Amino acid sequence: MSSENLPAAPHTIEEWVHSYEQGGPLRGFRCPECGLLTATWNLACPRCGQVGLLEHALGSAGKVVAFTVLTVPGDEFLNDAPYAYVVVELDGGGRITGWMPSVRTVEGLTIGERVRFVPSYKPGVQFSREAEARDSGKVA
């Protein structure tokens, strides 16, 4: 098989990064066999093994299923700590991880709270509390 004909996913990781850098929608994949929705780049479904995933626009809002507030940050977030790192269950299905610069203490967020993806010039998928995102007008 020539390199031009190697299997490809509907989008590349670089295109995924552009999708959140440019304000969404967050690009994801859907498994045509089992219906799994995922943001993670894969050629085959991590749940059922089906090869050949479909392009799928993920939801922009959802609820927090787990989170931490980091006081010692990652090296690309040096000037941003403390911040929350969150796992979000998106409306319409699929989970995604992201970060929330507006959450600076563990009391500032609860599991189950609604959050919304907000476009940002900073790295990573950024979320705000839903009410906060609405007030700032920065709604994807």
Place this chain on the structure above:
Amino acid sequence: MRETWVVGAASNRFGKMKETGREAATRVSLAAIESAGLAPKDIGYTFVSNCFGIAEHQAHVGPLINGGLGIPEVPSCTIESACSSSSAGLHEAFVHVAGGFVDAALVVGSEKLSHLDTLAATSYFATAADYSFETKNGATFPGLYATLASAYIAAYRTTPEMFGAIAVKNHANAARNPHAHFQKEISMETYLHSPIIASPLRLYDCCPFSDGAAAIVVAAKEFVKTPRSEPLVVRASARAGAITEMQDRTDLLGLPSTRTAAAKAFRQAHMEPKDIDFAEVHDCFTIAEALALEDLGFFPRGGGARAALDGLTTRDGKLPVNSSGGLKAKGHPVSATGVSQVVEVFEQFNGLAKGREVPRTQTALTHNVGATGGSCSVHIFSRR
């Protein structure tokens, strides 16, 4: 398959090494070979783990170790599986020896990060997560386990004292282990007053960045005949993988790769969790010990966190866990960790664990996780 034994073991003191990782690896290797009553020329293959060797400007360290042992002609390869690297090396050695490809193999892990600052060391650790989908979104290694802890605490309504008891127990064990990084006990009060690193994880929930090196020799029973020490019979050598990214896991209350590897291991060994006398489990954070005890089948779901507080996993408990001090207090030189767990089993079987003996040493289990569970190794050992 041939009956396969661990016949020699050695470790340096974890903490801060002045020497290079290569020197430490070579020294513990020779000590392990000599403890087996063998000579370097008896080794047929060397499996080396040195995840972050690049931090010392060194890849391909296997030939350097073999050269240092006077056996440059012996093949080597580097096995990388994040924090489970050297238990993956043990698995490869087992496959080679049990399968009859070599009679004896050396498994060695070495890591040195102490010449880096905390930020750089944290960044090296984070490379074992998914860079594009986790690290770039702000994740650190403590952050990922803290996220699991938040889900666990919400599900089971645990108290900080439960996690504190895990830290207190492992520090008490490490205080009696001359290989340990932290050879001092801590109180519950010290634990509870330690600063938050990544909520809900406090400083004393976290393993340290440690330098260290450990080695074991794996050999066929028929090759060794009369071992110098009480050998560990490898009853099971199992590995498993699982989805790395937390965003794609449907269940955050455990590590699926541990469950899969444990099921394989118990099946191989024809044993059940109740047959294990003591265990060394992967406690990079206290939450990881709680999850491991449940995923390995020792305690029911939600029961792992309170086991230490209830005295069930102390050295005199029903199932002594991490008599070495674990990653939490013995230290976590990433690539040496998996092998060092086996060093603890070797020392317990041979009466060398002075001051931290566990009461029953007929069988033991070691459990070693790669990063947040993308990889896992479970080994089961018994006496002859």
